[in-house]
Amino acid sequence: MSETKTALVTGANKGIGYEIAAGLGALGYRVGVGARDAARLETAVEKLRAAGVEAFGVPLDVTDDRSVADAAGTLDRLDILVNNAGISGPMGPGWEQDPTALDLDVVRTVVETNVIGVIRVTNAMLPLLRRSASPRIVNVSSSVASLTRQADPAIAIGPIMAAYSPSKSFLNAVTVHYARQFAGTDILINAVCPGLVATDFTGFLGRTPQEGAAVAIRYATLPDGGPTGTFAEDGGVVPW
Template sequence: MSETRTALVTGANKGIGYEIAAGLGALGFRVGVGARDETRRETAVGRLRAAGVDAFGVPLDVTSDASATSAAELIEELDVLVNNAGISGPTGPGWEQDPTALDLDVVRAVVETNVLGVIRVTNAMLPLLRRSASPRIVNLSSSVASLTRQAGPVMAAYAPSKTFLNAVTVQYARQLADTNILVNLACPGLVATDFTGFLGPRTPEQGAATAIRLATLPDDGPTGGFFEDDGVIPW
C-alpha cells in the first residue's frame, strides 16, 4: 500500500470541488478529479498538475452504478472521499422552487444526484476506505438543509434533498461508529460559482475550507456532524 494518501473529489472539475481538490493536493494528497465530462475533467487535471498537485482524472457519473464501480476499480487505494457533486434543479426568480407547482421529475433528478449519488459512490468506495489508516468521508451539504434555521429561499427540491443527505450521513456515521472512518457534512456557505450564477459573498477557496478541514481530521475527530466555518450547524 502506498504511503501517499489519496483523495477522490466528485464534481471536482470546477467551483468548490476544484478548490477542494487543489487544497488537498497542496497538503500532499494524490487527488482524483471525479467528473462526467472528459474535456472539463482533463482540463482541471492539467490546471492542478501545473500548480504542483499530483492529480489524475476519474470518469464518474454519480447517477450510474457502473460508473461508480469502474471508478473504484481505477482508484485502487483511497483515504478520503469528498462527495461534492450536486445539482439544484431548475429554479425561478430568486432561486425559488415553489412546492405547490413543482415538477416531480425535478425532485427525482435532484434526489438521484444529491442523495442516491452519494450513497452509490460511498458504497462503491467503502472497501477501499476500510483499508486506509485514517479514512474520511465528507459530504457537501448546505445551510438550507437546516430545519432549525430554515435558511435561504423556498427551494422545494434542492433544500429537502440536502436535508435527506444530512439524515443519510448520520446513518453512515452510526453504522461506521466502530470503525476508524469519520463521516461528516460540510456547508460551504453562499459561494460565487456557476451553481449560484456567480452570486455570493464567498470565494470557492473559502467555500472549500470546511470540507478540507473535515477531510483531514485527526483520528479522534468528530463524526456524524454538520459543520460550517463558524462551527456546528443546527439540524
C-alpha cells in the first residue's frame, strides 16, 4: 500500500487557506496546517480532524528564517506545497493604497510576506518536494496582479492597491522563473487567483472561501504532464 501523500498549506488557519487544506484533506491527503498564531492553528487542526481530515499543525511564520527551517525539519515527506499566506498592508479610504503617499515600510512588509516569504518557504521545502513522485507547488496570487487588466481602464478591476497588487505581480514573475528552473522535472508550479472571496481580508465581500479554494486545489492535484508556469482562475488563464 502506498503512503498517504502530504500537503502543506501556509496561512491555513482560516479563510481560503483553511478551505484549501479541507479540500485536499477530503481528497485523502495528509495536510499540514501552516500558521503563525498557535491558538488559531490548534483550533483549525481540531476542526479539520473533526471533519475527518488527517491534519497536523505546522507552526510557521513565512517571514522568519528559523521558523521556516524548523517547519521543514518537522516534515518527513511533502508532495504539495500551497503558498497561501499573504497580507494586503494597511488600506486608506476606499480600500485604496495611493502610490503617491505610500509608506515605504508598508511596501517592504507586504513584499516580505507575499514574495520573499514564498521564496523562503519554497526553497526550504524543495529537498522534500524533490523526493516526491509528483511534486506540485501552487502560489496563491490575485487577478489584481495582472498588468494587462490593471493597465486597461476599460477592464481595470478593484481599487488602486499600490503595495498589494505589485507584490502579487512580483510573485507571478517569481513563479515563472521557478517554472523555468524546474523545466524538464516532475515539479509543476503555477499561480492561481481565487477571486473575490468573503474573508476578513476583503471585509467579507465576495463568494465563499470554498469556492475560492477550488482553483488552488485543482492545480495542487494536477496530473503528471500538466501545465506549469501559468496564472489561472476558475474561468481559465489570466493574462499576465
